[in-house]
Amino acid sequence: MSVHEQAAAAVLSQVALAADGVLLGLALAYVATRSIIRYTATSSALRKIQGAPxxxxxxxxxxxxxxxxxxxxxxxxxxxxxxxxxxxxxxxxxxxxxxxxxxxxxxxxxxxxxxxxxxxxxxxxxxxxxxxxxxxxxxxxxxxxxxxxxxxxxxxxxxxxxxxxxxxxxxxxxxxxxxxxxxxxxxxxxxxxxxxxxxxxxxxxxxxxxxxxxxxxxxxxxxxxxxxxxxxxxxxxxxxxxxxxxxxxxxxxxxTKDRMIIGLAFRSKVLLWSGIVLGALSIGILGYAGVRNWNKWKEWRQQQRTQRQNLAGTDVNPQSPEDDEAGDIPDGELCVVCLTRRRRSAFIPCGHLVCCQRCALSVERDLAPKCPVCRQEIRSSVRIYDS
Known part of the structure; x- marks a missing residue:
């Protein structure tokens, strides 16, 4: 095999195994479907020839x-x-x-x-x-x-x-x-x-x-x-x-008629079993690929959540007196979650300034973080400073 042929074979193998074998599973499913369709046509032709005088x-x-x-x-x-x-x-x-x-x-x-x-x-x-x-x-x-x-x-x-x-x-x-x-x-x-x-x-x-x-x-x-x-x-x-x-x-x-019947019967059996075997392989490969990609997606979400928590931990000082400020705060400026601290963080992308920084970080850590006011899914929050 030449160098170019080896490179082409390597590229084809990488494409076939992409996404943990999704493309390979789809290709096998297509071939299995074609085999079943051809088996149906061959079986119909076999029955017609058997019944023809x-x-x-x-x-x-x-x-x-x-x-x-x-x-x-x-x-x-x-x-x-x-x-x-x-x-x-x-x-x-x-x-x-x-x-x-x-x-x-x-x-x-x-x-x-x-x-x-x-x-x-x-x-x-x-x-x-x-x-x-x-x-x-x-x-x-x-x-x-x-x-x-x-x-x-x-x-x-x-x-x-x-x-x-x-x-x-x-x-x-x-x-x-x-x-x-x-x-x-x-x-x-x-x-x-x-x-x-x-x-x-x-x-x-x-x-x-x-x-x-x-x-x-x-x-x-x-x-x-x-x-x-x-x-x-x-x-x-x-x-x-x-x-x-x-x-x-x-x-x-x-x-002769007998040889035609023998040939069609053998061909129909080959098409039937090839469709069954390839269909089973495609289901197995697609199932394996689906589980693997689902686990990868969950791991990716967990990594993103952990990174946001680490970034929040480095940027926020829990002992900050500004975050823990209490006292004479108007009701319209109190955090809607804890009702004790001033509103300091705005959610992205809705833009609502309704939580203190500590409660905003707590909302972000939920599995499905949503704004407490509009219930829109949020990606992160930003600290707002007074001028």
Whole structure:
């Protein structure tokens, strides 16, 4: 670990343990809450997949026509269908079906219905003669710089059962609004080095990132691939179609229904126990931090009170004849507490001059000192001298 990384780790540890671990407890509470929310969503998806029927493409028509509308989702039925990928042009029923509408991989030449090409520029960094610049750039420049470009192409496709054309039963796949990952196959993967230039030398000299390689990838969804579709299936004009369900983590996948259930069950258990453990830790840390900070606050109040008493003891002479003066004192100038000495101390911040200095100090030493007249909380008192 470098010196800068060690310094960053030390700063992060100090921030996490600030206020006796309050920030750490809040962070753990946030993570625990997120885990419980994700556990709820995962458990709901698990129940839906467990209750969804697993069908063949040829069985869809009879199931959808006889399904109970009360169990429908968005006008359709949640099903799990296993089928083989083929282009939609294979069932169009016109002259275009003689020329299949498919995509061709640029590198491998394979036929497919989904084609994704990605180019990733790989950067290196040398701290250079002015190494401090790389620390600043790590905070800003990397977030602004785009290192990856992706092109995505797709043609309409269907799922069919194994057999010869023309297909009598098929399922149209509707990808609209889908953010789910696709079971793509990598057919091309190559890393090409980038030759250095004089500009590259200047970038390295001042601690900037500079390109060293270009990674090109090509992934496809080939014809004839056996996949599973999990979604809402509808029947329109006698043709079955399936679209993704936003509440489920799967749409098109290589996994079977049993493997999906096993994966979701394991994930839900991990999320549940992580939420419970992290929640318990956060409660313990926050409770400990609360007790520690409460005790520190009480100690601080006691120290402040002791300091005021010490200062008052050094400034006041109990045997002062002026404080102990008695005799012919008008009633309007007598201390409202002892009624024997003259009023000499004004309270702050209310400003009432109603007590002698000795009684004012006694009022200040209370746990919740308040002015005897207006009952406002006071901070201290000041001795008033006659001119």
């Amino acid at each position: 697993s069908l063949n493409v040829s069985d869809l028509r009879s199931v959808l026509e006889g399904s109970d509308s009360s169990n429908d989702l968005d006008g359709g039925k949640l099903v799990i269908v296993r089928g083989i990928v083929d282009s939609k042009s294979a069932v169009d029923g016109n002259w275009k079906s003689l020329i299949p509408n498919v995509l061709i991989s640029h590198e491998s030449g394979e036929r497919c219905v989904v084609l994704q090409r990605t180019q990733t520029c790989i950067y290196n960094e040398w701290r250079g003669l002015f190494g401090w610049t790389s620390d600043l750039l790590s905070l800003f420049a990397r977030s602004w710089h785009k290192q990856e470009s992706t092109s995505f192409r797709m043609v309409p496709f269907i799922l069919v059962e194994g057999g010869k054309r023309p297909y009598t039963d098929y399922l149209i796949v509707n990808m609209d609004g889908s953010n789910h990952s696709l079971p793509l196959v990598t057919v091309y993967h190559q890393l090409q080095p980038i030759s250095a230039s004089p500009y590259t030398f200047l970038q390295a000299l001042f601690g900037h990132e500079y390109p060293v390689g270009l990674l090109a990838e090509e992934k496809i969804l080939p014809l004839g691939k056996d996949i599973t579709a999990v979604g809402i299936c509808t029947l329109k004009d006698g043709i079955a179609g399936i679209k993704p369900c936003k509440d489920l983590p799967y749409f098109l996948s290589d996994m």
